Amino acid sequence: MSDLLSVSDLHVSYGQIEALKGVSLRVAEGEVVAILGSNGAGKTTLMRSLSGLLRAKSGSITYDNEELVGRRADLIVRKGIAQSPEGRRVFGTLTVEENLDLGAYTRPISETAGSRAEVYSTFPKLQERRSQLAGTLSGGEQQMLAIGRALMTKPRLLLLDEPSLGLAPLIVKDIFTKLRTIAETGVTILVVEQNARMALKLADRGYVLEVGRMALEDSAANLLASSQVQEAYLGKG
Amino acid sequence: MSTLFQQLVNGLTVGGIYALIALGYTMVYGILKLINFAHGDLCVLGAFIGLTVITSLGGASGSPEIWVVGLAFVAAIIAICCAGVVLEFAAYRPLRNAHRLSAVVSALGASMMIENGIMLIWSPQTLVFPQGVLPQISWHVGGVVITFTQLMIIVISLILMASLYLYVNHTRFGTAIRASAIDQDAARLMGINVNRVIVSVFILGPALGAIGGLFIGLYYRQAVFDMGWTYGLNAFIAAIIGGIGNIPGAMLGGLLLGLFNALAGGYISSTWQQAITFGLLIAILLVRPTGILGERVAEKV
Ligand SMILES: Nc1ncnc2c1ncn2[C@@H]1O[C@H](COP(=O)(O)OP(=O)(O)O)[C@@H](O)[C@H]1O
Ligand SMILES: [Mg+2]
Numbered sequence: 001m002s003d004l005l006s007v008s009d010l011h012v013s014y015g016q017i018e019a020l021k022g023v024s025l026r027v028a029e030g031e032v033v034a035i036l037g038s039n040g041a042g043k044t045t046l047m048r049s050l051s052g053l054l055r056a057k058s059g060s061i062t063y064d065n066e067e068l069v070g071r072r073a074d075l076i077v078r079k080g081i082a083q084s085p086e087g088r089r090v091f092g093t094l095t096v097e098e099n100l101d102l103g104a105y106t107r108p109i110s111e112t113a114g115s116r117a118e119v120y121s122t123f124p125k126l127q128e129r130r131s132q133l134a135g136t137l138s139g140g141e142q143q144m145l146a147i148g149r150a151l152m153t154k155p156r157l158l159l160l161d162e163p164s165l166g167l168a169p170l171i172v173k174d175i176f177t178k179l180r181t182i183a184e185t186g187v188t189i190l191v192v193e194q195n196a197r198m199a200l201k202l203a204d205r206g207y208v209l210e211v212g213r214m215a216l217e218d219s220a221a222n223l224l225a226s227s228q229v230q231e232a233y234l235g236k237g
Numbered sequence: 238m239s240t241l242f243q244q245l246v247n248g249l250t251v252g253g254i255y256a257l258i259a260l261g262y263t264m265v266y267g268i269l270k271l272i273n274f275a276h277g278d279l280c281v282l283g284a285f286i287g288l289t290v291i292t293s294l295g296g297a298s299g300s301p302e303i304w305v306v307g308l309a310f311v312a313a314i315i316a317i318c319c320a321g322v323v324l325e326f327a328a329y330r331p332l333r334n335a336h337r338l339s340a341v342v343s344a345l346g347a348s349m350m351i352e353n354g355i356m357l358i359w360s361p362q363t364l365v366f367p368q369g370v371l372p373q374i375s376w377h378v379g380g381v382v383i384t385f386t387q388l389m390i391i392v393i394s395l396i397l398m399a400s401l402y403l404y405v406n407h408t409r410f411g412t413a414i415r416a417s418a419i420d421q422d423a424a425r426l427m428g429i430n431v432n433r434v435i436v437s438v439f440i441l442g443p444a445l446g447a448i449g450g451l452f453i454g455l456y457y458r459q460a461v462f463d464m465g466w467t468y469g470l471n472a473f474i475a476a477i478i479g480g481i482g483n484i485p486g487a488m489l490g491g492l493l494l495g496l497f498n499a500l501a502g503g504y505i506s507s508t509w510q511q512a513i514t515f516g517l518l519i520a521i522l523l524v525r526p527t528g529i530l531g532e533r534v535a536e537k538v
Contacts, residue, residue: 048422051425051426052425053422053425053426072430073422073425073426074425074427074428074429074430074431077425077426077427077428078428082426083426085422085423085426089420089422089423089426090423091415091416091419091420091423092419093415093419093532094412094415094416094419098412101409101412102409102412102413102416102424102427102429103427105409105413105427105428105429106427106428109409149427150426153427153428
């Protein structure tokens with residue numbers, strides 16, 4: 001099976017601080033891959049580098065046989081990589097529908113309504129709230145909007161940066177159920193999480209990122225069972 | 238009573254001009270959080286370019302030559318749009334990631350360069366717009382006089398404002414402009430080329446500003462190289478009153494300030510006008526620190 005995304009020896013710094021110290025990973029088409037890591041491990045840095053919002057100092061990001069390092073963020077979106085960023089980052093003073101439609105910015109206008117209807121069928125709550133300003137939504141609804149907006153780009157690869165952040169357990173469960181549905185439509189998913197249990201239940205494979213380096217790589221089932229992961233990320237559950 | 242209506246007409250005329258110029262300040266601030274101090278001078282440059290077109294192609298006959306004025310607007314708009322793009326590229330883009338103060342200094346420098354450029358190319362003296370290039374018609378409605386020039390300024394300003402409003406709120410690129418003003422990285426994740434949005438703002442703002450600048454010239458029938466300070470300052474205050482960064486706010490602020498200035502000038506004293514303007518600014522900021530339509534910063538998270 002050929003990889004849709006493969007990252008090798010990626011180094012990313014903020015000034016003197018090196019946040020990623022040679023990270024490698026691969027994601028095959030159709031796979032769901034989770035990256036676990038505690039606060040400050042470098043998860044967001046990795047996601048922002050993949051989307052072209054940060055420029056890697058060295059290393060490579062190959063997607064669909066093309067090098068992405070140095071490519072502009074808006075062009076990477078056109079290649080089929082979407083991201084639901086950490087903290088959701090919805091456009092608070094735009095309506096829900098305007099937020100969604102912006103997701104289809106790179107696509108023909110004639111396709112917007114159809115894609116929007118698909119997102120609404122996945123997240124009916126968003127349809128109810130469609131004329132509301134995004135800033136007035138609850139955290140869970142904003143997360144759904146961020147995911148819906150990313151889906152509007154019609155991605156082959158969906159990057160999710162901590163979709164569970166700050167949400168109540170029931171809402172997290174709901175969102176991960178939706179992510180399962182999305183994965184079943186054939187979208188490849190790379191999710192970074194501190195909520196290891198939810199992420200590993202969704203994923204086929206997983207990595208553990210520790211202060212800028214990959215510490216572990218295994219199938220999701222093995223990681224769930226591993227004592228190292230249980231101690232560090234599952235609270236001995 | 239007719240004094241009141243007369244001042245309303247005069248105020249609406251000046252307010253329309255302030256609004257057109259204020260939009261340029263507010264759109265740039267919305268995206269770059271930068272006060273483009275050179276904007277007022279760009280508008281003045283528009284007035285001078287328009288004046289040159291008018292005096293070289295017409296104005297001698299003393300009879301109305303609408304096509305010459307039309308051409309003056311086209312020339313001013315094109316030239317000022319180009320100047321706006323050059324300004325962004327040369328003065329602001331290299332400092333995009335630098336300290337905020339560097340961009341302010343760069344803006345002030347650009348302002349001085351344009352001002353001195355105008356003085357060198359044209360004149361340090363006040364130049365006069367020829368009389369009669371626009372029809373010298375006026376209408377008398379119940380004791381209130383409205384001239385052709387006033388009507389033209391009011392109608393065109395309102396049409397331009399309505400068009401910009403529709404464009405920004407109801408087109409895809411317009412929504413991209415608003416999104417980029419809220420969160421540039423999130424906008425990039427939608428596939429928006431934010432640099433292109435920034436350039437577009439340095440085209441739209443100066444285009445409206447060139448029209449505003451030429452309106453000033455045609456209305457007061459004069460232009461002087463440093464009038465960017467007075468008119469630019471008033472338009473900037475209008476943008477703050479409406480809520481800087483907010484497009485309908487700049488329109489509202491411009492119209493309000495124009496009306497307020499005219500009423501204050503008509504009923505109190507025109508020598509105190511600038512002081513009264515600052516009084517209004519302070520009063521509004523005391524009640525609403527973000528301006529009338531300005532959003533609370535908290536909404537941006
Ligand atoms: N803008 C920034 N400037 C400087 N250092 C940063 C910046 N963003 C993140 N870092 C540092 O990089 C490291 C990784 O951060 P991040 O990628 O946000 O981790 P995570 O998403 O896993 O919590 C941390 O040590 C953090 O302090
Ligand atoms: Mg993070």
